[in-house]
Amino acid sequence: MKIRKTIIIFVSLLLLSMSMFSQDVQISYLEGLVELIRGNQIYEAYIGDIISLDSQLRLLDGAQVELERDGSRVFLNTPGTFSIRRLFSADNQGSQGVLGSLSRRISSLNSTDEETRGNSSTAGVRASEAVENTIEWAGTDMGDLFEEGFDALQMGQLDQAYYAFEEAYFLASDAELSEAAYYLGYTAILQGNLEEGAELYQEVSLEAEDGQLYYLFLLSSADLHLKLGDYAQVIQTVSAVFNSEVLNPADIQLAYYYRAMAYAGLGDLSSRDSDLRQVTEINANPQLTAVAEEILWKED
Secondary structure (H helix, E strand, O other): OHHHHHHHHHHHHHHHHHHHHOOOEEEEEEEOOEEEEEOOEEEEOOOOOEEOOOOEEEEOOOOEEEEEEOOEEEEEOOOEEEEHHHHOOOOOOOOOHHHOOHHHHHHHHOOOOHHHHHHOOOOOOOHHHOOOOOOOOOOOHHHHHHHHHHHHHHOOOHHHHHHHHHHHHHHOOHHHHHHHHHHHHHHHHHOOOHHHHHHHHOOOOOOHHHOHHHHHHHHHHHHHHHHHOOHHHHHHHHHOHHHOOOOOHHHHHHHHHHHHHHHHHHOOHHHHHHHHHHHHHHOOOHHHHHHHHHHHHHHO
């Protein structure tokens, strides 16, 4: 009897945990009027809302929203009604591009494991360029602050990450200031402080010679400009990404998606759909492919 009762309790807890896991989609950014549909009820959505996978979101004209689940982020600015479950239906482990955590991206650049560099979907650095793309601050006091910030990002602790990067920013030498501004600005943007992030990004002076880190900065800048509604700047920013020889297909796919959303903001639906079809053809990030297909399907 005790064994049976234990099994029943265990199964109940398992079902409860699975139910809780299904509720972990959060609105991390919102602009304009977005409605949350739960059954026959309609509510106005707000930043911070936790959404069930069985819910729907309706974007009205001019609205844009970003959804987050397990570190993966989906940005939408196309009017229509979207199924949350469809948007997050794909198994997307390890191929999230900048939609995922920056900590994983930067850590991959500093990996000493050549096999990890060559095979990881977050690496994107050719083996012959591995030495050139290593992080110079690794193992330094500044590196300790950066790693503290990355660890906090990995755990979703944005305030702790911000404090670590802020300390690094104020202690940074001239040579370290650009990266410190990048990481602090990135975290500020994740917190929803777009203006602060934009100001810090103005202090970033990365160039193509900096390898993958430069192109990751371009992609995160495109994400920022999308949220600020500066669609022409998004198109200009990602144009350099398509010429990169150090990014992986998932990042190129993300660049097409960002440009597609910029075209959507400008009302150029033909160019938007052309880029969305590129997203589906690359298909390195299954979740991003699912999102693109969801938008294209609504246009059929």
